[in-house]
Amino acid sequence: MLSESADPVVLSVWASWCVPCRSEAPLLSKASRRYDGEVRMVGLNVRDSPSGAAAFISEFFPGATIEHLADSGGTIPIELGGSRGVPLTFFYDPGGELRFLHYGVIDERTLALQIDELVNG
């Protein structure tokens, strides 16, 4: 998916049991609306139950244009160069080259700056 994407990708790794993920979810929703059509926003739900993930999405991502994928084993973030911890935010150029990786809760300034790097870089 990353290598085939014509748009930059922001990949957020989250889980419904992760308290910090809950707090950064509104920022990701806001970013998905602000950069709709310019950046592809993807959520990767890890080590979670389908019902927990569904409840989280309906509560914290209403109206957001974010594709959500599931990784019950939680191995994908490690294969992508991240860690087992959540949240993580990967920023990819079109074609799938990793531009920036943010560990932990992301703030609005960092999110806006790194998306600007993807869009205008």
Place this chain on the structure above:
Amino acid sequence: MEFTLLAAAAFALTGLYAMLWWEARHGNASRCSGNLFEVAITSAALGIFIGRLVAMILDGVNPVTHPADVLLVRAGVSTVGATLGAIAVFAWLSRRELVPMADGVAAAALAGLAGWHAGCIARDACLGTASDLPWAVAQEGSAITRHQVGLYAALLFGVAAVVIAVWKAYRWPGFGVPASAAIAAAGMIRLLTQAMQPSLDGGPVWFYALGVVVGVLGVVWFARARRIERQN
């Protein structure tokens, strides 16, 4: 990562304390009896707490069902909520001598804000929008050079703090004027730098403009009151 915010807070406290220390040696404390440093840090801390609660509510996170989330300051603090909250707490703590206390803390509050913004060095968060100016810098691995907006704001707040402190010390402008001038300066500096801040929604520009208007009106009002008092 939250520790870098604590480092920025330490920069802010240093700026606040250093200015109060200098001003105490130039007559600042003679006009009010309260402890300016304690009142200022209490107002700032509770202001941040209120700002965080407001941000949570606006983002749809219920603070009653998710109380631990209030600790995640990095996820967002409402500037409007934090500022109004800090002012409300300050007004309540210094209610018996509000204007002298506000004058007393005016320059130090600006110095604290200078320290907070300078703390972007510790947070690796100084960069703003793209720029071709000679002093613009790029983040590692990028070709896009950017404004160092955190440092611009720190410099402007620092200059404003020194100007108001010197003004108070050597040419007392009258009760209420330093506090009003500080509000106007803070609003103007945020207004000037906001356009260079990376942001998803542009920030509360209206609030900064309101701060400028309120501050300027305050300066005019208190200066006029002083003139009338002198004439009588």
